[in-house]
Amino acid sequence: xxxxxxxxxxxxxxxxxxxxxxxxxxxxxxxAKHLNNPGLISLGGGLPCPEYFPISSLTLHVPAPPxxxxxxxxxxxxxxxxxxxxxxxxLPPPSAGDALHHPEYDLxxxxxxxxxxxxxxxxxxxxxxxxxxxxxxxxDWGVCLTIGSTGALEQILRMLCDGPGRGDCVLTEEFSFSTxxxxxxxxxxxxxxxxxxxxxxxxEAMDEILSQWDSVAAPGSGGKLAGKRKPHVxxxxxxxxxxxxxxxxxxxxxxxYAVAQRHDVLIIEDEPYYYLQMQAPGTAPPSxxxxxxxxxxxTYLTLDVDGRVIRMDSFSKVVVPGxxxxxxxxxxxxxxxxxxxxxxxxxxxxxxxxxxxHKLLDERWGHEGYFGWLMNLxxxxxxxxxxxxxxxxxxLPKEVVSWAPxxxxxxxxxxxxxxxxxxxxxxxxxxxxxxxxxxCIARGVLVARGSWFRAEQDVAPSxxxxxxxxxxxxxxxxxxxIRRLGAAIRESFQLYG
Ligand code: PMP
Ligand code: PLP
Numbered sequence: 001x002x003x004x005x006x007x008x009x010x011x012x013x014x015x016x017x018x019x020x021x022x023x024x025x026x027x028x029x030x031x032a033k034h035l036n037n038p039g040l041i042s043l044g045g046g047l048p049c050p051e052y053f054p055i056s057s058l059t060l061h062v063p064a065p066p067x068x069x070x071x072x073x074x075x076x077x078x079x080x081x082x083x084x085x086x087x088x089x090x091l092p093p094p095s096a097g098d099a100l101h102h103p104e105y106d107l108x109x110x111x112x113x114x115x116x117x118x119x120x121x122x123x124x125x126x127x128x129x130x131x132x133x134x135x136x137x138x139x140d141w142g143v144c145l146t147i148g149s150t151g152a153l154e155q156i157l158r159m160l161c162d163g164p165g166r167g168d169c170v171l172t173e174e175f176s177f178s179t180x181x182x183x184x185x186x187x188x189x190x191x192x193x194x195x196x197x198x199x200x201x202x203x204e205a206m207d208e209i210l211s212q213w214d215s216v217a218a219p220g221s222g223g224k225l226a227g228k229r230k231p232h233v234x235x236x237x238x239x240x241x242x243x244x245x246x247x248x249x250x251x252x253x254x255x256x257y258a259v260a261q262r263h264d265v266l267i268i269e270d271e272p273y274y275y276l277q278m279q280a281p282g283t284a285p286p287s288x289x290x291x292x293x294x295x296x297x298x299t300y301l302t303l304d305v306d307g308r309v310i311r312m313d314s315f316s317k318v319v320v321p322g323x324x325x326x327x328x329x330x331x332x333x334x335x336x337x338x339x340x341x342x343x344x345x346x347x348x349x350x351x352x353x354x355x356x357x358h359k360l361l362d363e364r365w366g367h368e369g370y371f372g373w374l375m376n377l378x379x380x381x382x383x384x385x386x387x388x389x390x391x392x393x394x395x396l397p398k399e400v401v402s403w404a405p406x407x408x409x410x411x412x413x414x415x416x417x418x419x420x421x422x423x424x425x426x427x428x429x430x431x432x433x434x435x436x437x438x439x440c441i442a443r444g445v446l447v448a449r450g451s452w453f454r455a456e457q458d459v460a461p462s463x464x465x466x467x468x469x470x471x472x473x474x475x476x477x478x479x480x481x482i483r484r485l486g487a488a489i490r491e492s493f494q495l496y497g
């Protein structure tokens with residue numbers, strides 16, 4: 001990022017794990033810098049010769065803006081065709097010493113070994129993207145491409161949290177993405193749930209947990225937190241949170257950031273649904289990219305004067321999950337430690353993904369075109385959310401189920417009032433949840449059980465929730481599925497008529 005006159009990020013040496021401090025640069029990847037020397041013949045790294053790559057071109061058929069729809073793309077003569085060759089013959093060869101900045105990015109480069117942080121071409125694209133979205137206010141920020149946020153979180157947790165050695169814990173929303181919670185389990189990192197309201201994580205509740213930590217976690221206190229280190233990491237999904245659908249307002253983000261500063265906490269900002277912030281009912285959609293970007297709740301990056309935020313972006317929900325590609329944005333120190341792990345774990349995202357996304361997003365669409373795609377996508381999700389909201393109104397028994405349509409993401413969170421279940425006195429919440437789930441399966445609808453997402457699986461639940469996604473089914477099927485869900489709940493609660 002630009003370095004002009006801004007302070008550098010704080011150092012986080014005291015938060016790194018022993019494992020992370022033991023990571024050294026990959027010798028063979030370090031040697032690649034000499035490849036820029038004019039005339040150098042490499043007998044160094046074991047890069048296979050592209051002559052033996054049995055793929056000489058890729059052809060992509062993609063939407064032609066401004067009509068991004070599948071119907072227009074698949075219609076005769078619709079969409080457009082892009083070709084990626086093995087050797088880019090349309091461009092002059094890179095000038096000496098300029099290899100990394102040359103626009104040329106063909107299969108001979110993309111399908112060979114590269115650097116662990118990803119190709120220079122795709123790295124530049126996501127850096128510029130973050131500059132347009134809102135860069136951090138400190139000087140030494142950077143990016144590293146990832147194999148998606150699932151893998152990125154595993155790398156980050158290993159970098160910052162040592163469960164067995166230091167008794168490290170991570171703060172999360174009280175209901176959190178189940179895979180993220182499952183990532184922490186084998187690392188023996190304890191997840192501590194923070195209370196939520198309609199805007200997601202409640203900063204006062206986070207402050208209270210951290211302020212009272214020393215007495216709650218005192219070695220002799222006997223509870224599950226006894227002897228655990230005060231949490232120094234928050235994992236949060238600020239927009240369209242999975243599973244609750246909650247979106248933190250700008251003021252909420254500021255308040256949470258202030259608590260993180262007060263208690264020396266790093267923030268992992270997991271934002272796969274950031275661009276699925278939907279149109280408020282009755283408002284006109286943005287007509288320009290500028291208006292679109294101004295209308296988004298600001299990312300934590302823009303608040304991050306200390307360099308304590310690691311933002312995870314992912315192409316999964318906004319391009320394709322099978323790309324297994326995303327990136328992190330963070331301080332140079334954290335990006336460097338993360339990259340050292342990537343070198344030994346996955347060597348960054350695969351070359352097919354990088355070259356295909358680069359061709360489409362950078363070369364063909366450019367930033368303006370990609371934002372156009374994202375604007376289109378959020379309108380599609382707005383329509384889907386509204387179909388689900390209408391189906392819920394029509395088919396769910398309001399005496400039992402309550403909900404609020406989300407402002408972002410792909411999930412509708414439903415609260416079921418278990419206290420008026422006919423067997424409320426002799427069945428647990430989990431029993432009733434299971435009964436509803438089984439009724440749903442019997443009637444041909446799958447919903448996610450709220451208990452799957454509880455940050456503290458060892459504590460008895462206090463409420464009964466279900467998660468329904470409006471991402472997957474057609475509008476007709478979504479309506480039918482919610483009708484079946486309503487019937488399954490009525491059956492369980494013995495509501496007839
Ligand atoms: N193991 C050995 C012995 C190797 O020589 C190499 C490639 N140099 C690798 C693993 C790395 O393999 P991959 O590209 O599948 O990560
Ligand atoms: N984080 C959250 C909050 C998610 O909901 C998901 C997808 O379900 C992911 C991360 C996974 O992202 P990726 O496909 O980039 O690994």
